[in-house]
Amino acid sequence: MSIKVTNLSFIYSPKTPFEKVALDNISFEIAEGETMGIIGSTGSGKSTLIQHLNGLIRTTKGNITVCDIDLTSKRPNLKKLRSLVGMLFQYPEYQLFADTVFKDVCFGPLNFGFSQKAAEEAAEEALRLVGLNFDDVRDRSPFELSGGEKRRVAIAGVLASKPKILVLDEPTAGLDPAGKREMLDLIRSLKGDSIKTVIMISHNMDEIAEYADRVLVMDNGKIIKDSHPRALFSDISMFKETGLKLPHSVNISTLLRARGFEIGTPLNINELLTNICDRMEGSK
Amino acid sequence: MRDIAFGQYYPADSVIHKLDSRIKLILVVVYVVGVFLVNSFISYIPVALFLLSTILLSKVSLIKVMKSIKGILFIIMFTSLLNIFFNKVDNVLWSWGFLVITDGGLKIAAKLALRLLLLVAGTSMLTFTTTPMGITDGLESIMKPLKLIKVPVHDIAITMSITLRFIPILIEEIDKIIMAQKARGASFDTGGLVKRIKAYLPVLIPLFVSAFRRADELALAMDARCYNATQNRTKLKELKCKKRDLIALFITTIYLILVITIPMFFPIILDFFSK
Numbered sequence: 001m002s003i004k005v006t007n008l009s010f011i012y013s014p015k016t017p018f019e020k021v022a023l024d025n026i027s028f029e030i031a032e033g034e035t036m037g038i039i040g041s042t043g044s045g046k047s048t049l050i051q052h053l054n055g056l057i058r059t060t061k062g063n064i065t066v067c068d069i070d071l072t073s074k075r076p077n078l079k080k081l082r083s084l085v086g087m088l089f090q091y092p093e094y095q096l097f098a099d100t101v102f103k104d105v106c107f108g109p110l111n112f113g114f115s116q117k118a119a120e121e122a123a124e125e126a127l128r129l130v131g132l133n134f135d136d137v138r139d140r141s142p143f144e145l146s147g148g149e150k151r152r153v154a155i156a157g158v159l160a161s162k163p164k165i166l167v168l169d170e171p172t173a174g175l176d177p178a179g180k181r182e183m184l185d186l187i188r189s190l191k192g193d194s195i196k197t198v199i200m201i202s203h204n205m206d207e208i209a210e211y212a213d214r215v216l217v218m219d220n221g222k223i224i225k226d227s228h229p230r231a232l233f234s235d236i237s238m239f240k241e242t243g244l245k246l247p248h249s250v251n252i253s254t255l256l257r258a259r260g261f262e263i264g265t266p267l268n269i270n271e272l273l274t275n276i277c278d279r280m281e282g283s284k
Numbered sequence: 285m286r287d288i289a290f291g292q293y294y295p296a297d298s299v300i301h302k303l304d305s306r307i308k309l310i311l312v313v314v315y316v317v318g319v320f321l322v323n324s325f326i327s328y329i330p331v332a333l334f335l336l337s338t339i340l341l342s343k344v345s346l347i348k349v350m351k352s353i354k355g356i357l358f359i360i361m362f363t364s365l366l367n368i369f370f371n372k373v374d375n376v377l378w379s380w381g382f383l384v385i386t387d388g389g390l391k392i393a394a395k396l397a398l399r400l401l402l403l404v405a406g407t408s409m410l411t412f413t414t415t416p417m418g419i420t421d422g423l424e425s426i427m428k429p430l431k432l433i434k435v436p437v438h439d440i441a442i443t444m445s446i447t448l449r450f451i452p453i454l455i456e457e458i459d460k461i462i463m464a465q466k467a468r469g470a471s472f473d474t475g476g477l478v479k480r481i482k483a484y485l486p487v488l489i490p491l492f493v494s495a496f497r498r499a500d501e502l503a504l505a506m507d508a509r510c511y512n513a514t515q516n517r518t519k520l521k522e523l524k525c526k527k528r529d530l531i532a533l534f535i536t537t538i539y540l541i542l543v544i545t546i547p548m549f550f551p552i553i554l555d556f557f558s559k
Contacts, residue, residue, distance in 0.1 A: 016348070017295050056463045079469065087467035095464035097489040107486065111469025143493065157468060 001032040001067050001084075001164050001196045003053060008062035010048055022048040024221035026062070030214075035191065035198045037212030037229070039205070041243060044218040046201045047090075050167050053199070054087045067164065083112040086163030086195075090170050092154035096142040101127070101153050104142050108161040119160070126156035130186060148179045159190070165197045166190065172207065180204075184211055209233060209247040209267040217242070234265045294412040299528060300342035301413045305422030307529040311536050312410045318543040319402050326550050328398055330542040335406055344412045352408040353401060360400045367393035416448035425523055438517070446502070454495060461490050 010023040022045045030036050038046050051057045052064055055071055055078045064071040069081050089095065098104035105126055109119035127134045130152040137145070142153050158166070171187065172180040184207060191198050202208050208215055209229050217225035217232070219242050225232060232238075233250045246254070249272040253263050256276075263279050266272035295301075300308075319331055339349055373388025410419070424441035431437050462472070465486045472483050 051463065054467050056466055079471075082467055082469055087464075089460065089464045089467070092464065094494055095461055095468075095486075095490050097486045107465075107470075108468040111471070161469065 003030040003067075003165070003197070004063075004065045005029070005052075006063045008049075008052065008059065008064060010045075010052070010057065010060060012048075021221050023052075026221075026223055028216060028223060028226055030197060030199065032196045035200070035211060035213050037208040037215045038199065038201045038218060039203070039208055039215060039244060040218030045221040046218055047169055049218070050087070050169060050199065050201065053165075053167055054085050055081050056087075079112065083161050084163055085165045085167060086158040086161060088155060088158050088166070088168045088171060090173060092158075093142075093147065093150035096150060096154060096157075099141055100139050101132075101142050101145070102138040104153060105157045105160050108157055112161050114161075122160045122162060123156070126160040127153070129159060129190070130156045131182070132156070148175060148182075151175070151179075151183070155186070162194055164195060165199070166195045168198070168200045170201055170203065172202070172204065180207075187211070205233075205245050205247040206249070206268070209249065217244070229267055230265050233267070292411065293415050294344045294348055296343040296413075298341060298343040298413070300338060300409070302528065303413075303532055304523055304525050304529045305414050305418040306425050306523060307525065307532055308410055308414055309419070309422045309426060311532060312407060314536050314540055315406050316403065318540050319399055319406065321540075321543055322395075322399065324547045324550075325395070327543050327546050328402070330539055330546060331402055334536075334539045335402060335409070338406075338409055342409065342413050344409070348412065349405055349408065352412075353404055356400065356404050360397050363400070364393040364397045367396055417445055420445040420448065421519070421521070421523060450495075450498070453498070454491070457494055458487065458491060461487050 006027045008023055008026045009021070012018070012020040012022055024045075026045075026049065038049070040046050048057065052059060052071070053066060055076060059072050062072075066081060067084050069076055069084075071081070096104050098107060102120075102123060105123040106119045109122045110116070114122060124134055124138075127137065132149065132152050137149070137153070142150060145153065155171075166187070168187065172183050175183060187198060187200070188211060200208075200212065212229055215225070215227060215229050215232050216223055217238070224242070225238060233246060236246065236250075236254060238244075239246055247267065249266045249268055252272060253266055253275070256263055261279065263272070263275040266275050303311075315331075315334065318334075322328055322331060339346065368385055368389050369383055371389035371392045372384055372386050373392070375387050376384055377387055377390070378385045414422070420441045423444065424437055427435070427437045427440070466472075470483060470486055472480065474480075475483070
């Protein structure tokens, strides 16, 4: 279930005045079991990159292999690929279309060749998994649900096809703080049994610091950094250059460091507090 | 969806781009009138020359213009074929059962194909060289006299510019929705016609939902900023006729005169050379 990308490049509208290099010679590997965060400013190529992983954009230059499916081959098995790689787009609630929630969630599994019964079972399981009251929502129209509920239905629609790899493009955008937390906890709880690998684009550094165990930093179609979040956020100079923000906990530790109070690089609020307490006890 | 060439603006720094959009609108109308006035092959020469020089002056790549024609190539071929077989004029060249080709029919079909080609290529030069905003501003200005008979000219113009502005947004939206449904295993290029049309339902429904949502949000936003179309609004970019616009008008007038008069003069010129 690993992903291997080598020398991938992609240009939008080549040979026109609108030409734009979206990806510029990108190489990386993701092993099974990793939670990979992708960060970078708008237009840095993050979305283009993940659309390649699902064969939504055909590879024009370079190689991609996902779970032993070679995407550069002439006719890759896209159905199989897309059933293995679940993709949740930005604002996924805008792709809901069916007249009931249940039918919408069944759409994916039925497309991937599940039998009607298997699809319905998978849909029910997925709806319960995302924390919706199944009997309550199954026959309602997806358009009359609240924003947060719609997004859960959209996620269930992806999960119902039982993917092994989950790719998320800003899953928390537009949610309130409580909704954000619930979403991230949901993603974390999903990983393990059936979903092995998670790839997540985010603009929120706190989320990346807390949830990812590896981070790719993209800038102008290139990968400028590929490291563990702690190593990444320890080197502040890169963030000053690219204009990316730092997690709050790292900001606080940097301010403390400037005043001679060294607490390392905490990746979340709990770590920050623990480190401060440890340090204060140590200095007593 | 992104590769639709017809009706797309092609940014470049050229005389044609800089022309007053009102003048360009008038020029296009004159050009189209010229194309319809053509009744012999020889009159196509000034039309083609006029079009070619416009394309060269505008710095729009020829490939782009070709692409705009590509979209209607099917219609051109279809109408030409119909014309070849249904016009039975003059000598029969070839016949097979009820299918008859005459040289008169061939001539009519060729003229029609040329006319369609020149029409599409010419009108797409307007959209290649004028921004949607430019076109609506020009239209609004040309239609100003209609205000006297209480035609809501400004409302029409703003509706048009909003429509034009939303086309790329909706195309982008379609792309996104198609991708999202493809990721859920939808396929749009397999099965029979009915199956394919059905396959687009999961795209069309979210598209309509989002188009209505956007329209609603835009209306609220305009309302919130007290948008009012009835007062005399001022413009950021005032349209002004310059010297180059007059020159363009002059050249176009000559073009129209040539198109009309060439069939009359051509026999005389031919006579002159054959003597």
